[in-house]
Amino acid sequence: MITGKKILVTSRGGNREVISTILEVLSQHLHTCDYIVQELKGLDIVSQCYSIFDFVVSNVRYIEDAGNNQYVKTPARTLEDGFADCKSMAILVYCCCNALDIPCELRFVDFNGNGIYTHVYVVARDMATGEEIVIDPVERVDGQPAFNYCSKFVEKLSYII
Numbered sequence: 001m002i003t004g005k006k007i008l009v010t011s012r013g014g015n016r017e018v019i020s021t022i023l024e025v026l027s028q029h030l031h032t033c034d035y036i037v038q039e040l041k042g043l044d045i046v047s048q049c050y051s052i053f054d055f056v057v058s059n060v061r062y063i064e065d066a067g068n069n070q071y072v073k074t075p076a077r078t079l080e081d082g083f084a085d086c087k088s089m090a091i092l093v094y095c096c097c098n099a100l101d102i103p104c105e106l107r108f109v110d111f112n113g114n115g116i117y118t119h120v121y122v123v124a125r126d127m128a129t130g131e132e133i134v135i136d137p138v139e140r141v142d143g144q145p146a147f148n149y150c151s152k153f154v155e156k157l158s159y160i161i
Contacts, residue, residue: 006073006081014070015116018087019108019157021072022120026091026106026161029074033095040100045126049133050147052096056137057145060084060092086120086138093122093135094161103127104135105160109153117157121150 036055040048061083065071073081073088075095084092090106097104104124108117121136134150141149 006071006077018070018072019117022087022091022106023159023161025072025074026094029076029091030095030098030161032075033092034099037096037099045102045124045128046133048100048102049097049124049135052093052100053135053137053145053147055096056089056093060089060137062086062089062138086136089137090120090122093137097122097124097135098161103160105158107150108157108159109150110155111151111153113154115155117155119153123158 037048037052040051043051059082060078062085063083064085071085071088073084073091075092078084078088078092094104094106102124104122106120107123108120110117111119119138121134121138124133124135125131126133134148136150137145139146139149139151
């Protein structure tokens with residue numbers, strides 16, 4: 001049985017500490033989602049990305065961290081809990097993409113231009129077309145999950161593990 005952890009980054013939710021912890025947890029758990037995506041091998045990249053998106057939307061409810069506490073969960077903890085915020089969902093999505101050898105990045109975005117990155121999601125790249133594929137299980141349009149969609153942002157930081 002796989003067990004997972006939930007890590008309190010900071011009670012104040014400092015941006016640098018949160019990003020650093022996300023990257024650390026991701027690198028330590030990068031190969032933990034192979035079992036989830038085995039049946040997706042052989043599908044085209046857009047179908048694989050959509051299936052990962054649909055899996056997370058169907059199995060993990062979005063719940064923001066309470067108060068100023070910022071937690072980062074391993075993929076196993078996210079699936080065990082059945083709820084997470086964007087940070088932990090992005091880790092789960094990235095690990096699923098990694099299991100399928102899909103080139104992707106974590107994209108942290110700042111919606112206000114104040115240098116504070118308040119949202120994170122995964123962007124995959126279709127190497128055949130060069131197109132980006134946004135995988136953000138948190139994003140909604142008219143209250144419905146929106147695959148391959150992201151809200152307009154002012155600044156971004158991208159990381160590839």
